[in-house]
Amino acid sequence: xxxxxxxxxxxxxxxxxxxxxxxxxxxxxxxxxxxxxxxxxxxxxxxxxxxxxxxxxxxxxxxxxxxxxxxxxxxxxxxxxxxxxxxxxxxxxxxxxxxxxxxxxxxxxxxxxxxxxxxxxxxxxxxxxxxxxxxxxxxxxxxxxxxxxxxxxxxxxxxxxxxxxxxxxxxxxxxxxxxxxxxxxxxxxxxxxxxxxxxxxxxxxxxxxxxxxxxxxxxxxxxxxxxxxxxxxxxxxxxxxxxxxxxxxxxxxxxxxxxxxxxxxxxxxxxxxxxxxxxxxxxxxxxxxxxxxxxxxxxxxxxxxxxxxxxxxxxxxxxxxxxxxxxxxxxxxxxxxxxxxxxxxxxxxxxxxxxxxxxxxxxxxxxxxxxxxxxxxxxxxxxxxxxxxxxxxxxxxxxxxxxxxxxxxxxxxxxxxxxxxxxxxxxxxxxxxxxxxxxxxxxxxxxxxxxxxxxxxxxxxxxxxxxxxxxxxxxxxxxxxxxxxxxxxxxxxxxxxxxxxxxxxxxxxxxxxxxxxxxxxxxxxxxxxxxxxxxxxxxxxxxxxxxxxxxxxxxxxxxxxxxxxxxxxxxxxxxxxxxxxxxxxxxxxxxxxxxxxxxxxxxxxxxxxxxxxxxxxxxxxxxxxxxxxxxxxxxxxxxxxxxxxxxxxxxxxxxxxxxxxxxxxxxxxxxxxxxxxxxxxxxxxxxxxxxxxxxxxxxxxxxxxxxxxxxxxxxxxxxxxxxxxxxxxxxxxxxxxxxxxxxxxxxxxxxxxxxxxxxxxxxxxxxxxxxxxxxxxxxxxxxxxxxxxxxxxxxxxxxxxxxxxxxxxxxxxxxxxxxxxxxxxxxxxxxxxxxxxxxx
Amino acid sequence: xxxxxxxxxxxxxxxxxxxxxxxxxxxxxxxxxxxxxxxxxxxxxxxxxxxxxxxxxxxxxxxxxxxxxxxxxxxxxxxxxxxxxxxxxxxxxxxxxxxxxxxxxxxxxxxxxxxxxxxxxxxxxxxxxxxx
Numbered sequence: 001x002x003x004x005x006x007x008x009x010x011x012x013x014x015x016x017x018x019x020x021x022x023x024x025x026x027x028x029x030x031x032x033x034x035x036x037x038x039x040x041x042x043x044x045x046x047x048x049x050x051x052x053x054x055x056x057x058x059x060x061x062x063x064x065x066x067x068x069x070x071x072x073x074x075x076x077x078x079x080x081x082x083x084x085x086x087x088x089x090x091x092x093x094x095x096x097x098x099x100x101x102x103x104x105x106x107x108x109x110x111x112x113x114x115x116x117x118x119x120x121x122x123x124x125x126x127x128x129x130x131x132x133x134x135x136x137x138x139x140x141x142x143x144x145x146x147x148x149x150x151x152x153x154x155x156x157x158x159x160x161x162x163x164x165x166x167x168x169x170x171x172x173x174x175x176x177x178x179x180x181x182x183x184x185x186x187x188x189x190x191x192x193x194x195x196x197x198x199x200x201x202x203x204x205x206x207x208x209x210x211x212x213x214x215x216x217x218x219x220x221x222x223x224x225x226x227x228x229x230x231x232x233x234x235x236x237x238x239x240x241x242x243x244x245x246x247x248x249x250x251x252x253x254x255x256x257x258x259x260x261x262x263x264x265x266x267x268x269x270x271x272x273x274x275x276x277x278x279x280x281x282x283x284x285x286x287x288x289x290x291x292x293x294x295x296x297x298x299x300x301x302x303x304x305x306x307x308x309x310x311x312x313x314x315x316x317x318x319x320x321x322x323x324x325x326x327x328x329x330x331x332x333x334x335x336x337x338x339x340x341x342x343x344x345x346x347x348x349x350x351x352x353x354x355x356x357x358x359x360x361x362x363x364x365x366x367x368x369x370x371x372x373x374x375x376x377x378x379x380x381x382x383x384x385x386x387x388x389x390x391x392x393x394x395x396x397x398x399x400x401x402x403x404x405x406x407x408x409x410x411x412x413x414x415x416x417x418x419x420x421x422x423x424x425x426x427x428x429x430x431x432x433x434x435x436x437x438x439x440x441x442x443x444x445x446x447x448x449x450x451x452x453x454x455x456x457x458x459x460x461x462x463x464x465x466x467x468x469x470x471x472x473x474x475x476x477x478x479x480x481x482x483x484x485x486x487x488x489x490x491x492x493x494x495x496x497x498x499x500x501x502x503x504x505x506x507x508x509x510x511x512x513x514x515x516x517x518x519x520x521x522x523x524x525x526x527x528x529x530x531x532x533x534x535x536x537x538x539x540x541x542x543x544x545x546x547x548x549x550x551x552x553x554x555x556x557x558x559x560x561x562x563x564x565x566x567x568x569x570x571x572x573x574x575x576x577x578x579x580x581x582x583x584x585x586x587x588x589x590x591x592x593x594x595x596x597x598x599x600x601x602x603x604x605x606x607x608x609x610x611x612x613x614x615x616x617x618x619x620x621x622x623x624x625x626x627x628x629x630x631x632x633x634x635x636x637x638x639x640x641x642x643x644x645x646x647x648x649x650x651x652x653x654x655x656x657x658x659x660x661x662x663x664x665x666x667x668x669x670x671x672x673x674x675x676x677x678x679x680x681x682x683x684x685x686x687x688x689x690x691x692x693x694x695x696x697x698x699x700x701x702x703x704x705x706x707x708x709x710x711x712x713x714x715x716x717x718x719x720x721x722x723x724x725x726x727x728x729x730x731x732x733x734x735x736x737x738x739x740x741x742x743x744x745x746x747x748x749x750x751x752x753x754x755x756x757x758x759x760x761x762x763x764x765x766x767x768x769x770x771x772x773x774x775x776x777x778x779x780x781x782x783x784x785x786x787x788x789x790x791x792x793x794x795x796x797x798x799x800x801x802x803x804x805x806x807x808x809x810x811x812x813x814x815x816x817x818x819x820x821x822x823x824x825x826x827x828x829x830x831x832x833x834x835x836x837x838x839x840x
Numbered sequence: 841x842x843x844x845x846x847x848x849x850x851x852x853x854x855x856x857x858x859x860x861x862x863x864x865x866x867x868x869x870x871x872x873x874x875x876x877x878x879x880x881x882x883x884x885x886x887x888x889x890x891x892x893x894x895x896x897x898x899x900x901x902x903x904x905x906x907x908x909x910x911x912x913x914x915x916x917x918x919x920x921x922x923x924x925x926x927x928x929x930x931x932x933x934x935x936x937x938x939x940x941x942x943x944x945x946x947x948x949x950x951x952x953x954x955x956x957x958x959x960x961x962x963x964x965x966x967x968x969x970x971x972x
Contacts, residue, residue, distance in 0.1 A: 617923070624945035625852035632859060632948050660945060680931070722930075 028292055032285060039281035043274050050273045054266035059241050062217055062256045066243035069219065070254050072209035073245050080200050081165060081182055081248060083111050083118060088184045088196040091123050095188040101131055108133035117204035119179060123186070125194035127156060138199075140174070146195060152181075159183040159195060165248040169223040170202045178202035178229060182248075206230060216265075217256040224250040231255075238262075326400070326419035329407075334358035337414065346421045348394030362391045378415065382406045388422065399423040448543040449523075455502060455536050457481040469544075471516035487514045501527035501538050510545065522549050609674030616663045616670075623663070627656040665794035669777065672801045679720050679806050681831060686715040686724075686755060690748060693728045701736050707743035715750045719831040723806045724757075730799040731759045731823040739763030742820070754809075758824040765817040774813070775800040799825075807831050841867045845886040847877030847903060848921070849896050853946065857890060857921075860948040874898040878906045881916070888959070889918045893933070901936040908937040917959045921946065 090107050094100050108121040112133060120141065122132040127147040132138050146156040159166040165184045173179040180200045186193045206212070211219050211230065220231030220240070228236070236242075239262065240255035258265035320327055326343030330336045335358050344351045347362060363371055367389045378384040385403025392398075404417030443450045443463040450463040459477055467474060470485060482498070483491050490511050500507040506528045512520040527540040630653045632638060634646060641649070671677045690712045701708050717724075735744045742762030749756040766774060777797040803811045809827030844866045848854040858868045869884060871877035874895045881889055889907065893900035904918050920933040920941040933941040940958035942951065 620923075620944070621850065622852075625856070627945050628853075628856040628948050632856070635949050637859070637863060637948075682931075 025296070028289070028296075032289060035281075035285055035288075039278065039285075042281070043277050046277055047270055047274050051263075051266055051270050054269050055262050058258060058262065058265055062241035062258070063243070065214065065217060066241055066254050066256050069209055069211055069214075070243045070245045073205070073211070073252070073254070074247075076205045076208040077200075077247060080115065080118065080198065080205065081167075083115055083121070084165060084182045084184055084196060084198040086111060087121055087123065087198060088186060091186040091194070091196050092188070095186065095193050104131040105133060117201045118198060119173075119201050120197070120199035122197040122199070123194060124197060125186075127195060129197070146197075155181065155183065156195060159185055160192065162249075163187075167247055167249045169225055169227065170229045180205075202229070214256075216258060218259050220255045221245075222253050222255075224252070326402075326417075326421070328359070328417045328419060330359055330415050330417070332413055332415065334360045343419055346393060346398050346400065346419065347391060359391075362393075364390055364392055364397065378404070378406055385417075391419075399426045446541055448541045450541050451482065452532075452537055452539045453482055454538075457483065457498075460532075460537065469515065469521065470513065476516075485513060486511060487520065497525075497527065498538065501529050501540075502536060505529045513542070522546055606674060609670045609676065612670040613667055613674075613676075616667045619663055620660065623656055623660050627653060627660060630656065662794070665798050668798050669794055669801070672798075672805060677806060679831070680722065681718050682721055683716060683718050684721045686717050686748060686757075687712050689721060689725050689728065690746065690757070693725060693732055694746065696729065697732050697736060700733075701744060704736060704739075705741070706736065706739055709743060709745040711745070711747040713748050713750055715748065715755050715829075717755065717827070717829055719827060719829075720806050723802045724825075724827065727799045727802050727807070727811075727825055728757055728759075730795050731757075731825065734795060734823070735759050735761035735763065735821075739820075754826060754828050756824050756826045758822055760820060760822040762820040765819055765821050766813070766815040767817045771813075771815065775811075803827065841865065842887040843867045843869060843884065844888045844890065845869045845871060845877065845881050845884070847871045847874065847881075847889070847891040847895065847900070849873065849892065849894070853892070853921075853944070856946055856948045857951065860946075860951050864952040866952075872896075874900070874903045877903050878910065881907045882910045885914075886916065888955075889916060890955075891918060891920055891938075893920055893922045901932055904933070904936040904938050917962070919955050919958070 087108070090104075094103050097103055104123060108131075111121055112118060120132055120134070120138045122129045122138075122141060124130065124144075124146050128143060128145045129141050130143070132141055135142075144152070146152045147160075155166055155168045163185050165182055168181040168183075170178045170180045178201075180202050181197060182200060183195050183197045186196050206221075211221075218231060218235055220228055220233065220235035222228040222233070222236065235255050235257050236253075238257045240257045243254045245252040245254055320338075320340050323340055324342055326346055327340045328336055328343050329338040335356065336354055339351055339354050341351055344354045347354060360368075360371075370387070370389060374384040374387060383403070383405035386401050387403070388399065388401045390397045391400055399422050400419050401422045402417050402419040404415050407414050407416050443461070444465070446463060446465065449466040449469055450461075451459065451466060452461040453459045459480070459482070462477060466472075467477060470477075472480070483494055486494050493509065494511060497507050497509045506526075508524065508526045510522065510524050513523050514520055522545045523542040524545045525540060525542040527538050530537050530539045630649055633641070634649050634653055636646075668677070690710065694708070694710055698708060732744070732746060739761040740763070744762075745758075745760045747758045747760075749758060775796055777794055800811050803809045803825055807825075807827045808831040809825060811823065811825050813821055813823045815821035842865070844861050846854060846857050846861070846868055848857065848870070849872050854870060858870070861868050866888070869880060869886060871880050874897045877889075877891060877895075880886075891900040891903050895903065900920050900922075904920070907916070907918065917939040918937065920936075920938045921944060922933065922941055923944050930941055939962045940955065942954065
């Protein structure tokens with residue numbers, strides 16, 4: 001589906017959008033609150049962190065300051081100690097000098113000139129101060145035994161032990177102010193000689209190190225015994241930054257804390273920082289909320305607009321879907337992008353079946369040129385049509401009128417078309433035209449005249465016959481009244497009849513048309529009232545009855561002659577009937593004579609058969625005696641016979657048996673032919689029957705030196721056992737009779753509802769000429785064996801009769817002259833009627 | 841010696857049968873009519889009765905029926921001799937109570953043997969415990 005239609009098909013619900021927006025506001029408020037809380041916490045945590053940071057920085061700067069001050073302090077002390085080193089070196093060099101005192105004075109004065117703040121330079125040989133400078137203000141020190149004075153004893157002894165410079169802790173001088181003493185032992189050639197001493201003024205050292213010039217930090221110093229000698233001792237308990245100032249002996253501890261404490265020193269910075277962070281957070285929150293608000297407004301506006309658009313889209317879509325006019329959007333190549341059901345319905349298809357196909361597929365070939373012409377118009381003018389063509393619908397062609405225009409969407413060009421099904425319209429128009437032509441043709445083809453006129457007797461329609469018969473032109477008739485077409489004497493009648501039609505609905509009349517030439521033609525007119533455009537009219541036809549009038553006249557004449565002819569004819573017919581009756585009588589008589597003759601004949605035939613049957617029976621009784629007694633004699637039961645006697649008697653016996661079988665066959669044949677043969681069906685096993693037949697003939701077959709093969713099966717039959725045995729014996733004995741050497745095979749072949757008994761031999765066979773006669777009575781094979789083989793000539797005739805007429809089966813044979821024959825008896829498993837009741 | 845009653849009106853035939861039977865060692869008694877045959881059969885208790893179907897007074901079927909009725913329980917074999925032309929003889933003779941039947945012409949050479957075989961097979965089939 002195309003983008004345009006996709007947009008139209010999608011839908012978003014407006015209420016859900018509002019709800020979402022409300023949810024958004026609530027979420028936003030919560031987020032803002034959370035944000036402010038987080039900011040406050042952040043401010044506090046940040047404050048703490050920042051405070052630490054500021055304090056650290058301050059401590060750093062304090063440490064830096066202490067470094068500077070410590071260095072300066074060390075430098076100041078070391079410069080003064082350098083004076084001690086000088087004095088020491090001078091002393092060691094001048095130990096032996098006699099004028100040590102003088103030299104000392106000069107040297108010390110020089111030193112003092114460069115270091116006015118040094119309170120005293122003194123040398124104490126053996127620990128007793130003998131030389132000192134300046135003397136003024138230091139009178140009390142003269143002759144002080146340093147090893148004995150309790151204030152100096154510990155230091156002096158230490159100095160003696162260390163051989164290096166020792167430095168006393170600062171102390172309050174008797175004369176006021178802080179002082180400090182540095183000493184070093186003086187040796188004379190390795191032996192202790194005395195002490196060189198310098199009294200230092202601590203305040204001057206401190207001021208040289210500019211400790212008091214610091215405004216931000218409160219500084220304090222304490223000696224290594226822990227006594228604070230500069231600044232407040234509380235400084236050391238206020239988490240100060242410390243620095244050890246290394247001295248030639250021991251160290252001093254320098255401490256710094258901001259004036260007013262650490263917290264106070266960073267408070268302002270911290271406040272500024274927190275204010276700044278809070279301000280930034282507020283600003284950020286403000287900006288975010290502004291942006292969000294704007295976003296929300298935009299979203300709502302979009303949703304509203306979308307909903308409105310959708311509504312309009314939906315409306316348009318509904319219009320599109322429900323429009324009875326077919327609407328189709330297709331690409332320039334004809335592929336259909338969107339169609340409505342009305343369009344698809346014209347084609348007899350569903351919308352889905354049409355989409356993606358090209359309208360060219362639905363356009364018959366003959367419209368292709370016209371179609372291209374319309375596309376040209378579309379290219380030039382941006383629209384095409386209306387024009388009419390046909391579309392190939394699922395169930396035939398559809399006549400449509402279509403028009404459309406070019407539209408652009410996302411840079412691609414499409415064709416919007418509206419299609420109207422005008423098949424019905426066209427059909428109605430065509431029907432109307434056809435109907436009109438039909439009615440014109442109909443009324444023109446009427447054999448008579450046709451007319452239609454209104455109550456004012458003004459002709460509305462008529463057929464050409466009317467003009468032709470009367471000799472008036474179309475215009476003349478249009479100007480005439482129907483009454484003008486008749487002679488004066490009939491007008492009144494006509495007027496009455498026309499009135500009848502308009503009042504009663506229908507009427508008819510016979511009258512004479514009066515032509516323009518004045519000729520009168522008899523006509524039969526009909527009139528029927530009909531309403532056309534709410535106006536009563538008379539519609540009717542007139543038929544020329546000139547011929548009928550003529551016929552009526554002729555008929556009247558003919559009637560007169562006909563009656564005489566009928567009377568004549570009737571008389572002739574009566575005569576022929578009498579003759580016919582005589583003939584029938586004659587025929588009847590002859591028929592009776594024939595029936596009587598036929599009856600007589602049948603009786604004679606029956607008598608013949610009965611005669612043969614009973615005569616044969618009578619013949620048989622004495623024959624039985626002939627056969628019986630001669631067989632006793634031949635068997636030599638009455639005593640031995642001469643060979644010739646025995647031979648001759650055997651001929652008598654054979655001839656007797658032959659005669660008996662002949663008689664038996666004759667009896668059977670005559671019975672069958674007289675229709676007196678009785679069928680006696682019984683149930684039996686064919687196996688037993690075949691066994692019986694074989695038992696009867698096997699000795700003779702063996703005697704003749706022939707091989708006998710028997711294929712026997714059990715098969716229950718409902719048939720005439722005796723006759724089937726007779727037939728089987730017949731064909732088996734035939735095989736024996738006509739086979740001189742080789743073998744005989746008897747086979748039972750059971751089938752579906754039938755069974756076959758087939759006897760094959762390797763005998764003389766049957767030629768084609770003989771084959772045609774083989775089932776005829778008194779026919780015997782014309783062969784060399786004829787003389788030697790006994791037979792009645794009735795055997796196969798009788799067998800065939802028995803098989804077909806008694807057993808309801810059939811017999812057939814195949815043969816090859818010289819190599820043998822096969823006779824097959826085919827019988828149904830059930831033949832004839834049910835067995836008769838016993839004792840019947 | 842076994843006793844045979846032969847009921848036969850034709851002397852020629854009777855001669856043939858008697859000849860064959862006596863040769864086989866039977867004692868032959870003759871009867872020329874049906875009534876004579878029935879009375880002799882009931883009096884002299886023969887071991888075998890041979891009856892011709894065509895008799896002057898009444899036929900062999902009637903003779904057989906009367907003998908069977910007159911001596912119930914006695915199982916004397918009765919062999920019927922029939923003529924070729926009489927259809928359905930087998931059923932009729934067996935229905936009347938005959939044990940076997942033979943068609944004319946009678947072959948005197950084989951008749952006795954055939955009769956003995958037929959009686960034996962009938963006895964075997966109708967012996968107590970045998971097939972009904």
